[in-house]
Amino acid sequence: MADLLDDLNLTSEEQMFREEVREFLAENMTDELRRASHFTMWALSEFEYGKRWQKILHQRGWGAVHWPKEYGGAGWTRMQKMIWHIECIQAETPSVMSMGRDLCAPCIMKFGTEEQKAFFLPRILSGEDWWAQGFSEPGVGSDLRALQMRAESDGDEFVLNGSKIWTSFADHANRIFCLVRSGSGPKKHDGISFLLVDMDSPGIEVHPITTIAGDPEFCQVFFNDVRVSKSRLLGKENEGWDVVRHLLAYEHGGGGGRSVSLFGRYNWLREVATLESDGAGGRLIDDVDFGRQLAEMRIELEAVSFASDELSKRARAGEPPSRVSELLAIRSRLVSQKMTELAMRAVGRYGIPLQQGARKVIPEVDPIGPEHVLKPMPFYLGQRAGTIAGGTDEIHHNNVARHVLGL
Amino acid sequence: MDFVLTDEQKMFGESLNKFFQSEYAFADRQETIQAGNGFSPELWRSLADLGVLALPFDPAYGGFGGTAVDNYIAFEAMGRALAAEPALSTLVLAGTLLNQASNQAQKEELIPAIVAGELIVGVGFYEPQGRFNLNNCATTAVKSQGHYLISGTKSVVYAADTADKFVISARTTGDPLHEEGISLFFVDADAYGLTRKSYPTVDGFMASELYFDEVCVPTTSLTGEVDKGLPLIEEAVDAAIVASCAEAVGNMSALIERTLEHCKTREAFGQPISSFQVIQHRLVDMTVACEHAAAITMRAAKLFDSGENERSAAAAAAKVQVNKEAEFVGPNAVQLHGAMGMTEELDVGHYFKRLVVLGSSFGDTHYSVRRYMNKAGL
Ligand SMILES: Cc1cc2nc3c(=O)[nH]c(=O)nc-3n(C[C@H](O)[C@H](O)[C@H](O)COP(=O)(O)OP(=O)(O)OC[C@H]3O[C@@H](n4cnc5c(N)ncnc54)[C@H](O)[C@@H]3O)c2cc1C
Ligand SMILES: Cc1cc2nc3c(=O)[nH]c(=O)nc-3n(C[C@H](O)[C@H](O)[C@H](O)COP(=O)(O)OP(=O)(O)OC[C@H]3O[C@@H](n4cnc5c(N)ncnc54)[C@H](O)[C@@H]3O)c2cc1C
Numbered sequence: 001m002a003d004l005l006d007d008l009n010l011t012s013e014e015q016m017f018r019e020e021v022r023e024f025l026a027e028n029m030t031d032e033l034r035r036a037s038h039f040t041m042w043a044l045s046e047f048e049y050g051k052r053w054q055k056i057l058h059q060r061g062w063g064a065v066h067w068p069k070e071y072g073g074a075g076w077t078r079m080q081k082m083i084w085h086i087e088c089i090q091a092e093t094p095s096v097m098s099m100g101r102d103l104c105a106p107c108i109m110k111f112g113t114e115e116q117k118a119f120f121l122p123r124i125l126s127g128e129d130w131w132a133q134g135f136s137e138p139g140v141g142s143d144l145r146a147l148q149m150r151a152e153s154d155g156d157e158f159v160l161n162g163s164k165i166w167t168s169f170a171d172h173a174n175r176i177f178c179l180v181r182s183g184s185g186p187k188k189h190d191g192i193s194f195l196l197v198d199m200d201s202p203g204i205e206v207h208p209i210t211t212i213a214g215d216p217e218f219c220q221v222f223f224n225d226v227r228v229s230k231s232r233l234l235g236k237e238n239e240g241w242d243v244v245r246h247l248l249a250y251e252h253g254g255g256g257g258r259s260v261s262l263f264g265r266y267n268w269l270r271e272v273a274t275l276e277s278d279g280a281g282g283r284l285i286d287d288v289d290f291g292r293q294l295a296e297m298r299i300e301l302e303a304v305s306f307a308s309d310e311l312s313k314r315a316r317a318g319e320p321p322s323r324v325s326e327l328l329a330i331r332s333r334l335v336s337q338k339m340t341e342l343a344m345r346a347v348g349r350y351g352i353p354l355q356q357g358a359r360k361v362i363p364e365v366d367p368i369g370p371e372h373v374l375k376p377m378p379f380y381l382g383q384r385a386g387t388i389a390g391g392t393d394e395i396h397h398n399n400v401a402r403h404v405l406g407l
Numbered sequence: 408m409d410f411v412l413t414d415e416q417k418m419f420g421e422s423l424n425k426f427f428q429s430e431y432a433f434a435d436r437q438e439t440i441q442a443g444n445g446f447s448p449e450l451w452r453s454l455a456d457l458g459v460l461a462l463p464f465d466p467a468y469g470g471f472g473g474t475a476v477d478n479y480i481a482f483e484a485m486g487r488a489l490a491a492e493p494a495l496s497t498l499v500l501a502g503t504l505l506n507q508a509s510n511q512a513q514k515e516e517l518i519p520a521i522v523a524g525e526l527i528v529g530v531g532f533y534e535p536q537g538r539f540n541l542n543n544c545a546t547t548a549v550k551s552q553g554h555y556l557i558s559g560t561k562s563v564v565y566a567a568d569t570a571d572k573f574v575i576s577a578r579t580t581g582d583p584l585h586e587e588g589i590s591l592f593f594v595d596a597d598a599y600g601l602t603r604k605s606y607p608t609v610d611g612f613m614a615s616e617l618y619f620d621e622v623c624v625p626t627t628s629l630t631g632e633v634d635k636g637l638p639l640i641e642e643a644v645d646a647a648i649v650a651s652c653a654e655a656v657g658n659m660s661a662l663i664e665r666t667l668e669h670c671k672t673r674e675a676f677g678q679p680i681s682s683f684q685v686i687q688h689r690l691v692d693m694t695v696a697c698e699h700a701a702a703i704t705m706r707a708a709k710l711f712d713s714g715e716n717e718r719s720a721a722a723a724a725a726k727v728q729v730n731k732e733a734e735f736v737g738p739n740a741v742q743l744h745g746a747m748g749m750t751e752e753l754d755v756g757h758y759f760k761r762l763v764v765l766g767s768s769f770g771d772t773h774y775s776v777r778r779y780m781n782k783a784g785l
Contacts, residue, residue: 141745143675166746211749212756218746279538279774280584289773341734344763345771348538349563352764353614354607368606368616369535369562377609381760384741385749392745394685 041382045094054127063125089264100131111235132173134164145188151180160226170219194240213382259305344380351377427488445613455524468518475711486657493566501528503643508631529570531561548577567615568605589636610764645722652704662740696732723779
C-alpha cells in the first residue's frame with residue numbers, strides 16, 4: 001500500500017495533505033472502529049460504528065468528500081481524494097451506510113428542488129439521515145423497469161402499496177428512496193416515479209433477512225397504504241427513470257477507487273497466509289504452491305489497478321463514470337472474489353466453526369482457533385454478493401455487449 | 408449418470424432417496440440445527456432401521472458388509488437430502504478403524520451398538536497446528552502401569568458434543584512429524600481430564616475442540632498395533648474422502664435440480680431466465696461438472712480395495728476433481744438464484760456451504776494434489 005502512494009509522485013503540498021489526513025486518522029480511529037471495518041462481510045460495517053465514524057468525519061468537514069463544495073464537499077483535487085481513499089483503507093475506517101451519500105445525494109443535487117436540496121443534503125452529511133435504496137422487489141431484480149409497487153395519486157399525495165426486498169440496512173434507515181409505478185406509457189420505464197419516503201410513515205413494516213454469511217444484511221420492506229406527499233417526488237412524476245439512469249451510472253461505476261480497495265484486500269490475504277501454518281511446522285506464505293497462487297493474484301491485481309487508474313485519470317471531474325469502467329469492473333469483481341476464496345482456503349479447517357459471536361465488534365465469545373481465522377469464511381460467503389448486488393455479473397456482461405461492443 | 412451397479416445397490420439408493428424425500432424436509436433440518444442438538448435422533452434411528460448404520464460393518468457383528476460403492480450410494484443420498492448427521496465420523500472414519508484395526512472384544516462392544524443407533528463415535532485425527540497433515544500429531548500417549556496418559560488437542564471434531572466415544576490419534580513414540588509412532592485409542596466422552604469446547608459449524612453441524620489433559624485410558628483401549636496407526640488413519644481418511652465426495656455429488660445434484668427449477672420459473676425481461684443462452688450454458692456446465700465429480704468418485708470407490716497406493720491415489724484424485732467441480736457448481740447455483748441465493752432462508756445457500764466446508768475437509772486441493780502425486784508416483 002505504501003508503495004502505491006509512493007508511485008504517485010506526490011508534490012510537497014500533497015505530501016502535507018497526506019500528513020494531515022494521517023494525523024486525523026491516527027487521532028480518530030479507535031480499535032473498535034477498525035474492528036468494525038475489518039469484520040465487514042459485505043459492503044457496510046456494523047451500523048453503530050459507521051454512524052459514529054460519519055459523525056467524526058462531519059465534524060472535520062469531511063462528511064462527503066466527493067460532493068461539490070457548495071453542498072459541503074471537501075473541494076479536493078482528484079489526487080487528494082486518492083490519497084484520502086488510500087489512507088482510509090490503510091487505517092481500516094468503517095464502511096459507512098452509503099446509499100444516501102453516494103447514490104441518493106447526487107440525484108438530489110441534479111434533480112431536486114431547492115427545498116429538497118436544502119432539507120436533505122445537510123442531514124445526509126451530518127449523519128442525521130440514513131437512506132435505504134428501495135429498488136428491487138420480490139418479482140423484480142435485474143429487470144428493474146418491470147417494477148410493480150403501486151403509487152396511486154390521491155390529491156397532492158401518493159398512496160403506496162407493495163413491497164421492496166433486499167433493501168440493505170433498511171432496519172437502520174429513517175428514509176428510503178423508492179421506485180414506484182405511478183402511471184404507464186408505451187415504454188416499460190414510463191410511469192415510474194422516484195419518491196423520497198420517511199421510514200416512520202404509517203403502513204411501513206420492515207423484516208430483516210439474514211445472509212449466508214450470517215448477518216442481517218438486508219430487509220424486506222412492506223408498504224400498506226403508505227401516504228407520501230407529492231413534494232417528495234424527485235424529478236418529474238412518471239419520469240423517475242431519468243433519475244435512475246443518473247444513479248445507476250454511479251452505482252455501477254466505481255471508477256479508480258476500487259483497485260485501492262483490492263490492494264487492501266490483497267495485503268490482508270498475505271497477512272492471513274503469514275499467520276497460517278503450512279501444517280508441517282512452517283508458514284503457509286512460504287509454501288511454494290501457495291506462494292505461486294499469491295503471485296498470480298498480485299499480477300491480476302496489477303492489471304486491474306493499472307487499467308482502472310488510467311481510466312480514472314482520463315475521467316473529468318463531476319461526470320458520471322464511463323461505460324468502460326463497467327467493463328473493467330467485471331474483472332475487478334472477479335479478482336476481488338478470488339482473493340476471498342484464497343483466504344478462505346488458507347485458513348483450512350478453522351474456516352468451519354461458525355463464529356458470529358466472536359467477530360462482533362464487542363465479541364460475545366472467544367474465537368475458536370486463532371483470531372485471523374474469524375474473517376475468511378464469512379467474508380468469502382458474504383462477498384458472493386459482489387456478482388449479484390448492484391447488478392449481476394450477467395447483466396453487466398449484457399450491458400457491455402450492448403454499449404461497449406455495440407451488439 | 409448410470410453407473411454399473413447391482414440391482415440391489417440400485418434399489419438401496421432409490422429407497423434412500425425416497426425416504427429422505429418424504430421424511431426429511433429442509434425445514435425440519437433447520438429446526439434440528441436451531442435446537443442445537445447437532446443432529447436428529449429420530450433421523451438417526453430411521454437410518455438404523457433402514458440399515459444405513461449397518462452398511463460398512465462385518466456381518467459377524469450385525470453389519471451388512473457393504474463396500475465403498477455401497478457407501479457411495481448412501482452418502483450421495485444423504486448429500487442430496489443435506490442430512491446433517493454424524494454418519495461420516497461414526498460409520499466411515501470410526502467404522503473403517505473398527506473393521507480394519509480393532510480386536511474382537513472392541514468389535515463386539517462397539518459395532519452392534521453403532522448398528523442399533525445407540526452409539527455415536529467422534530474422530531480426532533487433526534490438530535490445530537497440523538492443517539491436513541495426519542502425521543502432524545503432537546498429542547501424546549504415555550504408557551504407565553497398565554494404562555496410557557493422553558495429553559494434547561484435537562481440532563474441529565465433528566459430532567463431538569453428542570459422541571459417546573472418541574477414537575483419536577496420539578503419539579506413542581517419535582517427534583511430532585514422524586510417520587511412525589502414532590497409535591489409535593478409544594476414549595470415553597466422559598473420561599476424566601477430557602474437556603470439549605463445542606460450537607456450531609458453517610454447514611449446520613456441531614463440532615468441538617477436544618482438550619486432553621492427562622486423560623487416563625486402559626491399555627485395552629488401544630486399537631490396532633502400537634506405533635503403527637498412520638496407515639490405518641490413512642485408510643479411514645481415504646474412505647471418508649470417497650464418502651464425502653459422494654456426499655458432495657449429492658449436494659451438487661440437488662443444487663442443479665433446484666437451480667434448473669428456479670431458472671424455469673423466475674422471469675426477467677418478460678421471459679423465464681432459462682431462455683437466456685448464458686444461463687442455459689451455465690446450467691449445462693454445472694451438469695457436466697457434476698457428472699465428472701460423480702465419475703471420479705465412483706472410480707475411487709471401485710478402486711478402494713485394490714492396494715494402498717492405488718486406493719489413496721484414487722481417493723486423492725477424487726478429492727481434487729470434486730473440489731474443482733464444486734467450486735464451479737456451488738457459487739453458480741447461488742449466482743443464478745440472484746439475491747435469493749444469498750439468504751439463509753433458502754436451502755441453496757446451505758448446500759453451497761456444505762460444499763465449501765467439504766472442500767476444506769480431509770485435505771484441500773493443494774494438499775490433495777501433492778498426495779496424489781506422491782501416491783501415484785508422479
Ligand atoms: C447483499 C445484497 C444487497 C442488496 N441491497 C439492495 C438494496 O439496498 N436495494 C435494492 O433495491 N436492491 C438490493 N439488492 C438487490 C440487487 O439489486 C438484486 O439482487 C440484483 O439486481 C439482481 O436481481 P435478483 O436478485 O432479483 O436476480 P434476478 O434478476 O432474478 O436474476 C437471477 C439470475 O438470472 C440472471 N439474469 C437475469 N436477467 C438476465 C439476462 N437478461 N441475461 C442473462 N442473465 C440474466 C441474473 O444474472 C441472475 O444470475 C441487494 C442484493 C444483495 C445480494
Ligand atoms: C478440422 C475440421 C474438420 C471438419 N470436417 C468436416 C466434415 O468432414 N464434414 C463437414 O460437413 N463439415 C466439416 N467441418 C465443418 C464443421 O462442421 C463446421 O465448422 C461446424 O459445423 C461449424 O460451422 P461453421 O464453421 O460455419 O461455424 P458457424 O456455424 O458460423 O459458427 C461460428 C461460431 O458461432 C457459434 N454459434 C453458431 N450458432 C450458435 C448458436 N445458436 N448459439 C451459440 N453459438 C453459436 C459457433 O459455436 C462458432 O463458435 C469441419 C471443420 C473443421 C474445423
